[in-house]
Amino acid sequence: MHPEVKELLRKSKMRLTAPRLAVLDVLEHEGKHRDAEFIAAAARRRLKLSRQAVYDNLNALVAAGIIRRIEPAGRPALYETRVGDNHHHLICRRCYATVDIDCAVGHAPCLQPSEDHGFVIDEAEVVYWGLCPTCQQNS
Amino acid sequence: MHPEVKELLRKSKMRLTAPRLAVLDVLEHEGKHRDAEFIAAAARRRLKLSRQAVYDNLNALVAAGIIRRIEPAGRPALYETRVGDNHHHLICRRCYATVDIDCAVGHAPCLQPSEDHGFVIDEAEVVYWGLCPTCQQNS
């Protein structure tokens, strides 16, 4: 576990409980984009914990800005530790492999639609859909 | 009901059943972005039909490219009749009002991420999140 993670938790006044650290450890060491089910299963290899604890922790960490949730259409939510840069995602339609994409149009990207309709916009969520190299071959 | 809609159905070799026409009629005349529950309720003011018929028809129409489904994070899916231009959406975080956004970067937009990782990309889904004018006032 990276020590700076514990710093982040303390800064957010969150307790350093074993289930919380386990959830973060899974995200740091067992894949960059994982759903709650995977995180629960992996965390249970370290300790015993309930489904509710997994969801509570994921929600608390998202609220604190320590992890980020993405919700691809028709799929369970995924969680990742890369936060703060509002990067985007590219997902395979067949196997759902997910990779990060830096924004193509500069630094604070995509927050400028052609017409804002009077809205105050704070986020642009972008998901690219396609076929990953492996699934292209097996088609 | 616009006559061209029936043409579209025939072109797709889909039967013109009353439930199917009712679903399309709701989307044409009772709001541009509606979820399955709303569509079912509105269609039931015209005729009696089951939940399954609503979902089956929506799925069939999406598959035929006659309507489009969008799935905002944490919300039920919305359906719209504007298809073929891959436009985007702007959604209010508080009241979930949803408006269409033309793509800011040209004609076949957003299909060029900074790095494609070998994927063959066929769609870029963009959702802008913010506060609509009404909700800005009531905050």
Place this chain on the structure above:
DNA sequence: ATGATATCTGTACAAAGTACAGATAAGAGT
């Protein structure tokens, strides 16, 4: 060490959508 309360457990519940079997009816062919 002690206490306040954030967190965890476990069960029940909820929302959104799908599976399946049998009944019905739309459209093709006569």
Place this chain on the structure above:
DNA sequence: ACTCTTATCTGTACTTTGTACAGATATCAT
């Protein structure tokens, strides 16, 4: 118009993903 094929519809049961709630536990401040 009549019949047939089969797409579509109905209704119930089920699935997935996630939340609500009450009570037990354990973390951190003091």
